Amino acid sequence: MSKATIRIPTPLRSFTGGAGEVEVEGATVGQALHHLDRRHEGILSRVLDPDGRIRGFVNIYLGETNVKTLGGLDAALPDRAVISIVPAVAGGLR
């Protein structure tokens, strides 16, 4: 079990009482995110879909690496890791 910090983007801080970072524990990125949801109920529904997969409009980073390239939510969590929830930003004139 590793300790980690999860960085919360501004749009999701309504779940964390305004906190920009939350301390969690887990052996994997997925476990850390579930710990986040136990501490701040409901936030995970904005990050994972009902099947438990990372939503298409969210990116999860472990340090500076997108977890898509690390095995996704099963990526092992080193101690004192920083996990970032990064909103996918897109649009266009049409």
Added chain:
Amino acid sequence: MSDSIPSPRNHAATATTGPFPPLRFSSLVQADLIRRAVAGYPHEVCGLLIGKGTAAGVLVERITEARNLRTDRLADRYVLDPDDFLAADSAARREGLEVVGIWHTHPDHPPTPSQTDLEAAWEGYSYVILSVRRGDVADIRSWRLAGSRFAGQPIEEIS
């Protein structure tokens, strides 16, 4: 740069506004937005607004420019590179700031959000859109998601 660019204060008067605190930035920040928007024309250009919430509104201290991953539709779509988001967010946090919104351009189109903009929008961010017509910035507006639609956010210029 066009002489006909309305001041941010005028934008606020003409926008349909929602119940949002104003987006506040200096003339230097506005000049940076305009310079990058013009340089990128006729492509869409995008980036982040870095600042913080204050009692007077959302203060933009500076902006960043990000890569557009939609290289197949540079003229009418953007997907902001999440690596650039992470780097900007990390730098902002070190300064005690945060990502408070997104800016992008609409080449030869009005600065109003499209359905594509709406589908990808997040509540809590300000969305600044610059209309760039024939290489000049014609208008700048800010929007925020209000339920299932966008509503205008007043822009205030500060010294």
